[in-house]
Amino acid sequence: MQEHIVDALIVGAGGAGLYAALECGRLARTAVLSKLHPLRSHTGAAQGGIGAALGNVEEDETLWHAFDTVKGGDYLVDQRAAQILAEDAVQAVYDLEHQGLPFSRLPDGRIDQRRFGGHTRDLGRAPVRRACYAADRTGHMILQTLYQQCIKHDVAFYDEFQVVDVLLSEPQGGDAPRCLGVVALELATGDLHAFRAKAVLLATGGWGRIYRITSNAYANTGDGPALLARRGVPLQDMEFVQFHPTGIREIGILITEAVRGEGGVLHNGEGERFMERYAPTLMDLAPRDMxxxxxxxxxxxxxxxxxxxxxxxxxxxxxxxxxxxxxKRKLPEIVSLCRTYLGIDPAAEPIPVQPTAHYVMGGIPTDLDGRVVWMPNNGSESYVSGLYAAGECACVSVHGANRLGTNSLVDLVVFGRRAGQHMSGYVAEGPAPSWPTDAAQEVMGRLATLRDRSQRSAHLSATDLRERMQAIMNEAVGVYRRGDELDRAVETLQALRQAYGALEIEDTSKSFNGELLRLLELGNLLDLALITAGSARQRRESRGAHYREDYVERDDDAWLHHTLCWLHGDDLRFGSRSVDTSIWEPVARAY
Amino acid sequence: MLVRLRIRRYDPESDEEARWAEHVVEVEPSSRVLDALLEVQRRHDPSLGFRASCGHGVCGSDAMIINGRSALACKTLIRDAIADSPDDDLATITVEPMRHMPVLRDLIVDQQPFFQRYRAVKPFLVPKDTAPDRERLQTPKEHAEIADATNCILCGACVSACPILGENPRFLGPAAIVQAARFVFDSRDVGLQARREPLDEDNGVWPCANHMACTRACPREIKVTRLINLTKRELGRARDQAEV
Structure with a gap:
């Protein structure tokens, strides 16, 4: 096994990982490890915009942006975090522009802004033009710009390395463990590499692939959170999954909310603009959950x-x-997607859409600097020394129970940067952690078992398991949820996890063994699907994207807290964390 | 419907040289060629190697040669890929790895040389002034000068399609030139002066002979040849100015 020693290691090369690398790389020996070439990361698929109260087109305030974020998240947002998100967003957009991001412009040369769901002026009075954009490829341009800066600043990359374990020290007494580094599989060679690091940041993105219909890339398998869950780190608010209202029918490809921001409307089978009935003020620009x-x-x-x-x-x-x-000018990507996959011209014909699993609000709990929270058995809260998370895999929490459109890109940039900055300070102190000689033993054993096909008696293939998991998640843990259905989902997922242990692998080669990679990813997806379904089952209220037909009301007395879920072998245990409501009192949510 | 996939395969650990493999798979006419490949991987032969991620033409992972043409597997529909098949036989789609890049396994090619050329053009803003407090101004007209080039996802289809690279493997190649043009024509950038090397060299922009294969291959519909010619013209201007 090859060993590498760095100060700071970043896992994942989307927006959050790259921004953290740029910040941390200024002061510390930093390396970025990614399962994909960085330019293939899913940040590049974000279309519509990045929200920031520049006020270039009409009056806007960061306070309004923060409020919209809190209300959009159905008051499960940590309010100080939302304030930082909104305030830092403004400088973040200027910084991206200074780094060359080709934003779409107003006639006078300033950055243009457009409407997006749930973003309002004056605390909900009317839609506001807050989303800065680069046509409908804003994420693509953010990813490219950040990668360009990484080239300029000579950041070290390990492309096509799959993280297979995050090593934590044994917790001593009541103390939190320390992060020691990661073990990764080099896809091209099949070799394992140990990365010893003073600090590790996980920025591995989302896990929409637990669903059958999703806008997410094949690579979005939640590798970071799944590995941490197995290491005893609780995952937060996992029941909150965003279904984007406008995925292309059946195939789930995203049609950006910016289509509605620019004037598009939804019609039902009777030709009615039905959102008038659900959200009289914002109508088609109500938040995505609604x-x-x-x-x-x-x-x-x-x-x-x-x-x-x-x-x-x-x-x-x-x-x-x-x-x-x-x-053609503002939404060329959408025109092209409609032409390619539907054979229609959206300027002439309506687009057939249905909700598509899009974004996970929950994930690895962190503080405002990306430090990963440690909380054994629901005891007192501390941090895993040297362990950070940012981006979609993290839960700060700025999205609460439902993320507003454009806030994911803001989150990546704002909290990716904050985590990178904090990390560079952290690694400046103290020596590298000692690396136990048997540190990688467990993962080596696990991989050897996966590769040893002789002892298997599988009745199901990995494909069967993946399809069953995705089917049950779509059926039972979707937009509407019910206790008995969630029971069925948890049972099914437990059975699938059992079956997973007996899977066999046909391909024994080392170079680009995709079957092995997909098996590792499936293991991660199954664990996260179980935690999602279990977390949804235990929250007996409706809030944001989590809607229970058997508990239709939001219940602040009983449920105004973050869910924590620990994975103990095959069992799930639950606890809670308080929500920061220090700025706005939670009130009923209407648009 | 059933289609036959004819796939160029190579496993460095067991194959002396590349070979053809055939699979008959069930797909819809509206499915992507990528779906057919996934079907092979999921139900026929899990060892088939290819890259894919977003599945809708923005990440650039799955460029390959489909029926002889460089394209993205996720942006090529089955019905288009079989359009030229004779009616009386099972429709066949031929899939091969991209050209001008060493094959690592099956449809997976080594893109390191490709990205080295990308890096060589300084693909980042070299600002011509210090940044103001707010955004730098750029008019919609100035922005329009770079909009086409900013579409590039570095999938490599243009490089794979380029006939010049067959004769002269040291040619900088269309993708790197597009990335250079993206900054050369950016009103906020110093432009050409930071990038004359490697553009204005024997193997820089000059070997391009306007075959237009890159433009036809580009899954993002970038006018690649046009950008190469604009870059040539800009270099010519710079030379003329240097002589005056």
């Missing part, structure tokens, strides 16, 4: 386009009000 629920409700009432109340039914996104010229 719009997704409205769509599924219309379908269930027989007002989908097919009218058969089936899960295959859908509604239509009418982009014709945007106009052909504006579509």
């Amino acid at each position: 719009v997704s629920r409205a769509i599924v409700n219309e379908i269930r009432q027989g007002r989908g386009i097919l009218g058969d109340r089936s899960p295959a039914d859908f509604v239509q996104l009418d982009a014709t009000p945007v106009g052909a010229e504006a579509l």
